[in-house]
Amino acid sequence: MAVPVETLSSVKCFGGEQAVLRHASETTGTDMTFSVFVPDCATDQTMPVVWYLSGLTCTHANVTEKGEFRRACAELGLIFVAPDTSPRGEGVPDDPDGAYDFGLGAGFYVDATQEPFAKNYRMWSYITQELPEIIGDCFPADMMRQSIMGHSMGGHGALTIGLRHPDRFKAVSAFAPIAAPSQVPWGHKALGGYLGEDRAAWRQHDTVALIEDGARIADLLVDQGEADNFLEDQLKPHLLAEACEKAGIALTLRMQPGYDHSYYFISTFMEDHLRWHAERLAAG
């Protein structure tokens, strides 16, 4: 390995290996923990990589324990990577009031420019640059075939990262994403706190604004629970639908009656997303 990565645990599951790993990140200046599922494969084989970005308050562990992705990943031959949602550790600044929607567990997949967050809160660069190098070095990963998905804040991350790297990611999808953070309270707080009050800087981290400004991908799969408590105030999928329609992006937006914002919702539709990714990764 080119970088020292410590394996905290590695457990056989669905014929493959579910590992949790830790490394000293140059990007965030902290130790970072992430999980990787690698299906059983021949020693000379490589497999496509699906990135899963988690939501507010989560670590790598939530989806790893509750996401129910391994059966489909094993069948489809997909490596599944689940990073943490923020830097953590001694000296890492948090929300001054300890709120759940900013600071620890709430990195929002941006590189902060504002103090005291700019030093550690660099999740954009961590997810798009440092961690992919580790995945490519340490696992049987075909880095020419990557895709990205996420939930809530992680849906925001997956959509913005996917839109800004259309050649890297062959498929992009989300569960209940924060589609227009510039227009909702979670986004106002996070983008304001990390990037400052110049709203021009926010547009690079707002899916709807990116599409309005010309970013394009071919298609997009989004599932959204209709019983999701955050639907009206924070998620606003209709804004995404309008932007995609104007831009000619083929959005499949599935409103799911009775489903909430939890991993019970995500696990129900995880297989659909993985099959959708696998088709596009095979075609790419």
Place this chain on the structure above:
Amino acid sequence: MAVPVETLSSVKCFGGEQAVLRHASETTGTDMTFSVFVPDCATDQTMPVVWYLSGLTCTHANVTEKGEFRRACAELGLIFVAPDTSPRGEGVPDDPDGAYDFGLGAGFYVDATQEPFAKNYRMWSYITQELPEIIGDCFPADMMRQSIMGHSMGGHGALTIGLRHPDRFKAVSAFAPIAAPSQVPWGHKALGGYLGEDRAAWRQHDTVALIEDGARIADLLVDQGEADNFLEDQLKPHLLAEACEKAGIALTLRMQPGYDHSYYFISTFMEDHLRWHAERLAAG
């Protein structure tokens, strides 16, 4: 409802409802919490009931969050019930040293006869009498079609309860069960502590002894990880295999290379078990 049962949560998942419920148990003298997954069904329909008994240290929550049973239960039309592993609450006696393998989280599916445990630790009667009445009253359950499975201590519970109720349970299976508690340290401590040192009383709560004493079921599915840390000292599946062979019980014992004792192991083989149960519930 004939009994007051409080719904603590109910969430849509795989088209059905995953609920967590609580009631004041007459059997244990405590509040008891359990979870039930009910697939989507017509209002006049009833479905078979699969009981899942959990292992040491667990509550209903472990399998509910990590068991990955809902997709198959939804497909197969199976209600899935996950009880707690012991009484809990103020005044409930625990292991004097606070050990994980006795007392809270370790009821061992017996009715204790020894003080101070006899009042509350009545998991055998709770699982075989009180909770089935609640399930029959509160859910669209076909109580003529029940089956039972469990993990580790819960595998012990499923096997002993299944063997002693061969007409009630159409299928019995286990993940890494404590197959011969009279012959292993976990069992010595639990059966001695709850039932006293008269080993004759233990035989009613020891799968191998029950089979030796004449208990019979047609067949049995057991999965056991070969990398399970408890395999040699506590689980001893070869004793079960020997007893089944002598008794003419068709045991399918699958030794799974590389798998440990965790829910990563259980979730991998859960679907196999549910399909095995569904076949027998349909035939019954």
